[in-house]
Amino acid sequence: MKGLDLRSYQQNPFLPDLLHQPDFLLVPELGRLIVVYVLSSHSIATWRETLAAVEDLFEVKQQCGEATVVYGIWMEDARPSGRENEQRFELLAGLFDQIDVLSASEPVRGLHAQIRDRLQLRARTELLDLWRQERERTTANLQRFREKWFKQFVTEEPPKRIGQSQLLRGIEQSFERTGIVFERNFRVRTAKEHLAGLPERNSFRFPIAARAALGHELAPIETLSFDRADARTKLRYLMTKGRLLHYVYVGDRVLYQGGRRRPILHIDGNLAGPEHDPYRYVRSLVSVGWHLTNSIEAIEEVILADL
Amino acid sequence: MQTFRREIASILTTLSGSPWATHPGVQKVLTEYGHLAEAARTPHATRRISLQIFHASRAIDSLLAQIAGNEAAKPGTANHTKPFWTLGSSLHYIEHHSIGGRKFIPATKTDLDLLTIDRNTYLHGADVFPTDVQMRLFLTRTVKALQEAITFPM
Numbered sequence: 001m002k003g004l005d006l007r008s009y010q011q012n013p014f015l016p017d018l019l020h021q022p023d024f025l026l027v028p029e030l031g032r033l034i035v036v037y038v039l040s041s042h043s044i045a046t047w048r049e050t051l052a053a054v055e056d057l058f059e060v061k062q063q064c065g066e067a068t069v070v071y072g073i074w075m076e077d078a079r080p081s082g083r084e085n086e087q088r089f090e091l092l093a094g095l096f097d098q099i100d101v102l103s104a105s106e107p108v109r110g111l112h113a114q115i116r117d118r119l120q121l122r123a124r125t126e127l128l129d130l131w132r133q134e135r136e137r138t139t140a141n142l143q144r145f146r147e148k149w150f151k152q153f154v155t156e157e158p159p160k161r162i163g164q165s166q167l168l169r170g171i172e173q174s175f176e177r178t179g180i181v182f183e184r185n186f187r188v189r190t191a192k193e194h195l196a197g198l199p200e201r202n203s204f205r206f207p208i209a210a211r212a213a214l215g216h217e218l219a220p221i222e223t224l225s226f227d228r229a230d231a232r233t234k235l236r237y238l239m240t241k242g243r244l245l246h247y248v249y250v251g252d253r254v255l256y257q258g259g260r261r262r263p264i265l266h267i268d269g270n271l272a273g274p275e276h277d278p279y280r281y282v283r284s285l286v287s288v289g290w291h292l293t294n295s296i297e298a299i300e301e302v303i304l305a306d307l
Numbered sequence: 308m309q310t311f312r313r314e315i316a317s318i319l320t321t322l323s324g325s326p327w328a329t330h331p332g333v334q335k336v337l338t339e340y341g342h343l344a345e346a347a348r349t350p351h352a353t354r355r356i357s358l359q360i361f362h363a364s365r366a367i368d369s370l371l372a373q374i375a376g377n378e379a380a381k382p383g384t385a386n387h388t389k390p391f392w393t394l395g396s397s398l399h400y401i402e403h404h405s406i407g408g409r410k411f412i413p414a415t416k417t418d419l420d421l422l423t424i425d426r427n428t429y430l431h432g433a434d435v436f437p438t439d440v441q442m443r444l445f446l447t448r449t450v451k452a453l454q455e456a457i458t459f460p461m
Contacts, residue, residue, distance in 0.1 A: 008324070013317040016447045017454060025320045033324025064321060065458045135458070142412040276444040283414060 005119070016277070017063050019236050019284070020056050028119040034069040035060045036115070039092070039099070040076055041085070047202075050088040052236035057095055058131075058243060062138065066131040069121045072099035073114060091196035097124050130191075133256045134243060138287040150282045152294060154272040162268060164223050168207055171221070171266075174296045175210055180303055182210040186220055188261075194249035204241055206263075210299075212306045219262045219303055220245070222290075226269035235281055238265065242288035264302050265290040309439050310347040310355065314446050318453060319344055322370075325457035332373040339366040356436050357429075363449050364394075364426040367419075371397035374456055378406045394423055407460035415455050418448040 008027040015021065024036035037056060044050040057070050072092060079101055080089045093099045098121055102110050175182045186209035193202050206220040222241070224234060245261055247254050265285060271292075273280025285292060291302045319340040327333050339362055346358035372392035378384055379400065389396065398419055401410055411419065425445050429435055437445060 008320050010316050010320045012313070013320065014313045015317050015321065015454065016314075016450050025317065025324065027320055027324040030323060031326050031329040033321065063454050063458070065325060067326060068324070139409075139412055142414060145412075145414060147414075275440060276447050279414075 015063060017280075018056070018059050019232050019239070020052070020059075022056070022060070024115075026115065026119070032067075032069075033064055034071055034119070034121060035064065036071050036073060037096075038111075039072050039074050040104075041080055044080075044085075044088045044092065047088065048237045049233060050091055051240040052233045053092060054095055055236035055240040055243075058134065058240065061131040062135055066128050066135075067123050069097045069123050071118060071121060072096045073111065074099055074101045075104050076101065077103050077105065087196060087198055087202070091192070091198065094196045095127065097121060127254075130247070130254045133247075133254075137246065137256060137289070141287050141289060142283070145283055145286050147279050150279065150286070150292065153267060153270075153282050153292060154278045155270060164207070164225065167223055167266070167268065171208060171296055171299060174300065178300055178304075180210050180212065180300060181214060182208055183218060184208055186218060188220055188245060189248075190244040191247040191249045191254045192244045195254070204245065210303050212304050216306050217260055217262070219264055219291075219306070221264045221266060221299065223266045223268065226267055226271055231281075235284065238290070239284060239288050242285065242290050246289060259289075261289075262302065262306070263290055264299055265292055266299060267292055267294050309442070311359070311442065311446055312344070312347040314443075314450065315340070315344045315347060315359075318446075318450050321450075322453060322457060326461055327370075327374070327457050330373060330377065330461065332376070333370065336366050336370045336373065339369060353436055356442060359442070360426065360429045360437075360445065363446065364422075364430065367422070367449050367452055368394045368397075370453060370456060371401070374406055374459055375400040377461065378404065394419070394426075409459050411452070411455055415452055419452050422448045422452065 005028070006026055007029055010025045012023065013021060013025045022035045023038045026034040026036065028034065037053070039053065044053055060068055060070050074089075080086060098118060100114055100118070102114050172182065184207070186206045187203045188206065189203045192198065192204070204220075206222055209218040209220045211218045222238065224238065226234070242263060242265075245263055246256055248257050249255075271281050272278045273282075282292065293299045293302060319337070322328060322333075322337060322340060328337060343359060343362035343366060346355055346362055349355040349358055371394060375392055375397040376389070379389075384404065392400075398416070402416065422445065425437070425441075429437060
């Protein structure tokens with residue numbers, strides 16, 4: 001970062017609790033941190049990848065503090081075109097503290113000049129409530145987390161894996177036997193649509209949702225077939241889904257709607273994290289409010305606990 | 308043998324950018340993390356690891372002491388004036404009185420307890436050195452504790 005007046009900086013940092021590492025950490029002066037992510041059309045080619053990028057933002061705000069500036073640099077010659085691409089970009093632009101478009105033709109000189117112009121950036125104040133509410137919510141969930149309850153998710157034994165359609169058939173048959181009320185293709189509206197100015201069809205979809213009896217809240221059920229390939233993108237996406245499910249937009253504010261939603265994540269596979277922290281992924285998913293299960297009986301237990 | 312330069316540089320940069328970096332007592336902690344970063348240059352592996360454990364332990368120890376001391380000095384909070392804070396007494400204060408209503412989550416508290424045990428093992432045991440995996444675990448626990456601590460309100 002020659003020519004930049006920085007107290008400190010690091011390219012390709014490593015912060016152990018981030019699922020996806022930023023490209024730069026910049027400290028323009030003591031007490032002010034700017035975290036830079038370099039983005040491109042490849043990084044948000046799908047909604048899943050876009051929500052994974054949103055998770056990066058949430059994690060930095062949780063791990064480094066709400067005042068940390070999260071700055072995205074869109075390394076392409078222009079903003080994305082096409083309706084879906086524009087919407088995905090808008091979602092990020094609506095949440096990141098700043099996103100600038102930078103010509104990819106002069107990446108190094110352009111990047112330095114761009115960063116120099118943005119050293120005075122401050123965190124956006126309108127989203128501070130969201131970061132604080134989310135910190136309180138995840139901290140409360142982690143206060144209740146005990147590794148011994150989740151041993152079966154980090155076992156070294158080779159996992160038994162079955163396809164999603166077979167699994168869903170099994171779940172439905174079991175629900176019918178036990179009298180649990182369920183709905184297929186369940187959609188949930190969340191604050192996401194408003195944060196990005198998205199149409200209603202962008203609500204979150206779940207393959208199935210169930211409740212113990214009529215009058216009870218439907219518990220959305222997601223399934224995750226977990227293997228090492230692309231594991232982090234899947235996790236980051238599910239983290240954002242787990243977070244945004246709990247917020248609604250009222251007036252011009254994002255509000256936490258309490259713990260009434262009890263989303264269930266059925267894991268097929270081994271969720272063990274790195275060797276030095278095997279519960280890394282389990283802890284993250286629990287922190288954002290997922291009830292983890294790895295059997296149909298366990299799903300039913302979570303639903304019937306609502307009675 | 309790994310040197311963990313990248314991880315250590317991230318600790319130093321994150322702490323420099325946190326609001327706590329402007330607190331007068333935290334300047335020394337920053338200097339200590341600077342020593343930790345320098346220790347990665349030591350070519351002899353056992354000396355390097357010894358220095359890294361020494362500096363990493365002193366740094367997290369001093370940071371938590373500053374955070375606990377800062378809170379204890381506020382009017383209306385549980386005032387525990389101490390000539391010095393140890394890692395144990397800082398943790399005890401945070402656990403029982405909180406920092407602006409915040410405490411470490413159980414997983415981080417466990418990490419800090421294990422960090423204390425590891426530190427005592429490696430600093431007091433003759434010819435005892437951690438493996439690369441143990442050292443990574445030690446530094447990871449340090450970073451996680453530090454990251455949670457710097458989000459506590461000043």
